[in-house]
Amino acid sequence: MGKTLLKIENLNATIEGKSILKGINLEIKEGEVHAIMGPNGSGKSTLASVLAGREIFEVTDGHVEFMGKDLLSMAPEERSREGVFLAFQYPIEIPGVSITNFMKAAVSQHREHKGLEPLSPSEFLKLMKEKKELVEIEAKLANRAVNEGFSGGEKKKNEVFQMAMLEPKLAILDETDSGLDIDALRIVANGVNKLKNSENATLVITHYQRLLDYIVPDVVHVLYDGKIVKTGGKELALELEEKGYDWIKKEVQV
Amino acid sequence: MSTLDDNKILEEYSEKEYEAGFVTEIESDVFPIGLDEDVVRAISLKKNEPEFMLEFRLNAFRRWKTMIEPEWAHLKYQKPKFQDISYYSAPKNMPKYNSLDEVDPELLATFKKLGVPLDEQKVLAGVAVDVVMDSVSVHTTFKKNLEEKGIIFCSISEAIQEHPELVKKYLASVVPAGDNFYAALNSAVFTDGSFAYIPKGVRCPMELSTYFRINQANTGQFERTLIVADEGSYVSYLEGCTAPSRDENQLHAAVVEIVAMKDAEVKYSTVQNWYPGDKKGKGGVYNFVTKRGICKGDNSKISWTQVETGSAVTWKYPSTILKGDNSVGEFYSVAVTNNFQQADTGTKMIHIGSNTKSTIISKGISLGESNNSYRGLVKINPKANNARNYSQCDSLLIGSKCGAHTFPYIESENPSAVVEHEATTSKVSEDQIFYCNQRGLDTEDAISLIVNGFAKEVLNQLPMEFAVEAQKLLSLTLEGSVG
Numbered sequence A: 001m002g003k004t005l006l007k008i009e010n011l012n013a014t015i016e017g018k019s020i021l022k023g024i025n026l027e028i029k030e031g032e033v034h035a036i037m038g039p040n041g042s043g044k045s046t047l048a049s050v051l052a053g054r055e056i057f058e059v060t061d062g063h064v065e066f067m068g069k070d071l072l073s074m075a076p077e078e079r080s081r082e083g084v085f086l087a088f089q090y091p092i093e094i095p096g097v098s099i100t101n102f103m104k105a106a107v108s109q110h111r112e113h114k115g116l117e118p119l120s121p122s123e124f125l126k127l128m129k130e131k132k133e134l135v136e137i138e139a140k141l142a143n144r145a146v147n148e149g150f151s152g153g154e155k156k157k158n159e160v161f162q163m164a165m166l167e168p169k170l171a172i173l174d175e176t177d178s179g180l181d182i183d184a185l186r187i188v189a190n191g192v193n194k195l196k197n198s199e200n201a202t203l204v205i206t207h208y209q210r211l212l213d214y215i216v217p218d219v220v221h222v223l224y225d226g227k228i229v230k231t232g233g234k235e236l237a238l239e240l241e242e243k244g245y246d247w248i249k250k251e252v253q254v
Numbered sequence B: 001m002s003t004l005d006d007n008k009i010l011e012e013y014s015e016k017e018y019e020a021g022f023v024t025e026i027e028s029d030v031f032p033i034g035l036d037e038d039v040v041r042a043i044s045l046k047k048n049e050p051e052f053m054l055e056f057r058l059n060a061f062r063r064w065k066t067m068i069e070p071e072w073a074h075l076k077y078q079k080p081k082f083q084d085i086s087y088y089s090a091p092k093n094m095p096k097y098n099s100l101d102e103v104d105p106e107l108l109a110t111f112k113k114l115g116v117p118l119d120e121q122k123v124l125a126g127v128a129v130d131v132v133m134d135s136v137s138v139h140t141t142f143k144k145n146l147e148e149k150g151i152i153f154c155s156i157s158e159a160i161q162e163h164p165e166l167v168k169k170y171l172a173s174v175v176p177a178g179d180n181f182y183a184a185l186n187s188a189v190f191t192d193g194s195f196a197y198i199p200k201g202v203r204c205p206m207e208l209s210t211y212f213r214i215n216q217a218n219t220g221q222f223e224r225t226l227i228v229a230d231e232g233s234y235v236s237y238l239e240g241c242t243a244p245s246r247d248e249n250q251l252h253a254a255v256v257e258i259v260a261m262k263d264a265e266v267k268y269s270t271v272q273n274w275y276p277g278d279k280k281g282k283g284g285v286y287n288f289v290t291k292r293g294i295c296k297g298d299n300s301k302i303s304w305t306q307v308e309t310g311s312a313v314t315w316k317y318p319s320t321i322l323k324g325d326n327s328v329g330e331f332y333s334v335a336v337t338n339n340f341q342q343a344d345t346g347t348k349m350i351h352i353g354s355n356t357k358s359t360i361i362s363k364g365i366s367l368g369e370s371n372n373s374y375r376g377l378v379k380i381n382p383k384a385n386n387a388r389n390y391s392q393c394d395s396l397l398i399g400s401k402c403g404a405h406t407f408p409y410i411e412s413e414n415p416s417a418v419v420e421h422e423a424t425t426s427k428v429s430e431d432q433i434f435y436c437n438q439r440g441l442d443t444e445d446a447i448s449l450i451v452n453g454f455a456k457e458v459l460n461q462l463p464m465e466f467a468v469e470a471q472k473l474l475s476l477t478l479e480g481s482v483g
């Protein structure tokens, strides 16, 4: 396997003094797909937010290295430009700002960071078209304001479209499958798969084995009460689907 | 959205201070400070005005002396000391130039710093620019071209000399000399401004634009603008302003009058960027403006679009009197206040004719410790059958120390009227900013994007090149608002 992309060591985080992440250790290499599963409230979204740099969470201990750099010392926008992408569990509406303008601003920041010339308007529109086709989103959607009045499924597709536009090194998908109909699930998963290569990695947060039939993980982790309590291959997801989380909770208590 | 060049706009981010904060050294001919009848006479004499103008001014001055400054606006400020202002300042020996090469290079350098596109490009783009430097018009382009169509576009002083019959007929026909405190003062002492007349059936082939700039320390600026659109004509007029920084508060009390005859349409767009004062609230321009249009004939239309980002204190209510049947009034406004800026702005739509329609879209954005108020009056007179009004007033707050206030007044005296008013107040949320951050935008860019999105309905009303300028101004105003 490839080089280490992300290395999380003993990550602890709190919100308003309440401890949420309690010593996370996780290593993701280039070319890998990791899945994180776990009961509601176990800290999955918190982990994603902390990696993306959400300031309301306070990191109280631990270290995160991303492509050899100290991730936690970077501002959220730097992390994005360095290649960390978070598909939000609950995407945010930005009224009046078209997806086209939003992405234009984002892409130009990313290119500048890489020392690349800005795209001309026609190159940019070509890129938009290409990526829209890749993730099979309706062309019209891009003319609408970011997430404004979008259905739940449309919001999720829009996240994957943005991911395609920014071509991250590490994509964190926080329940991108929830709220999708069967066809949309397949389309979104296909999109994610098409974006996968030997130099990037995907961290999929999900409650359902179903998604993992499409996006096949190399490693599955179970997050419970702020800790990764079990790690296994893709069969672990099947086992969880069948048995639920009680047996794991019991194992932890022992 | 249009294909505005967002990148270019974002590029300009780095400079935090007010960019136009410099003073041009051009010889000026300045009156001593103070105001009395003799000063009014001297202004009129200096400008070699006909008798009717002197009388008009003296009459206005006498009215002004009996009036008191209005107190009802949602504003707090140190009242200007009217006797400490010099009421006349004209650049000396101003010849009229045929080409830019002949213009004082320092003046050109000033315009360059301001980004006033008074260069060949702008000229090629087809914009006739009548620049008001302090109070006297110094440059007019494309005038010939306009003359061929019978369009008159010149300084108001020139109009008083060359077209006294038009000035006499229309001046103060929409804003009477005694209309309000500031309008009366303006009527008494205005030194220049612009005049446009579009003859019957003529569609003005280009945007008419004037760039105002306050330049002389302690010189109050009293612009007077008069636009007359004769039957079936159309004109789009752009007004853009900027001023250098000063310690003393500067007073600006302009009057703009628009007359739209039968089937005529006037679109009046403003981007206002006067010095708002420093971060502590010191200095800045006081902007007390009276803008009013009358849809005099049937089927006429007046549309006001304004982007207000400047001034320490703004008091401004572009209004439309809908006299002709089926006439239409529109008001689109974005007002941004930052630091200690105060804006009290809005509109009045006075429905007199039948089937008259008005639309008000007001977007207020407050940051820092600023206060932003919308004040609007929709008045439906008894004879205005089937009048319609739709008003929408949205406020966006950035931070927790600023304020947004909405004062809608509706006076309907005709039961067939339909008046709708909607108002919303929202905050730029942490979630929105984080979402943008996560896509690679820093917080300042994020706010700018969110604000531009919020103001989109209004920005879309502006002519293209003005919209770019407006976006740039919005972004500049938001700078330093973070953290």
Ligand SMILES: Nc1ncnc2c1ncn2[C@@H]1O[C@H](COP(=O)(O)OP(=O)(O)OP(=O)(O)O)[C@@H](O)[C@H]1O
Pocket: A015, A016, A020, A038, A039, A040, A041, A042, A043, A044, A045, A046, A047, A056, A089
């Ligand atoms: N902004 C917040 N304020 C207070 N508590 C929070 C906040 N965000 C998360 N928490 C708490 O942190 C814990 C973990 O939440 P998190 O959203 O990470 O769970 P999750 O594993 O993603 O759950 P789900 O499967 O329901 O999405 C929960 O107890 C939650 O209530």
Ligand SMILES: [Mg+2]
Pocket: A044, A045, A046, A089, A174, A175
């Ligand atoms: Mg979650």
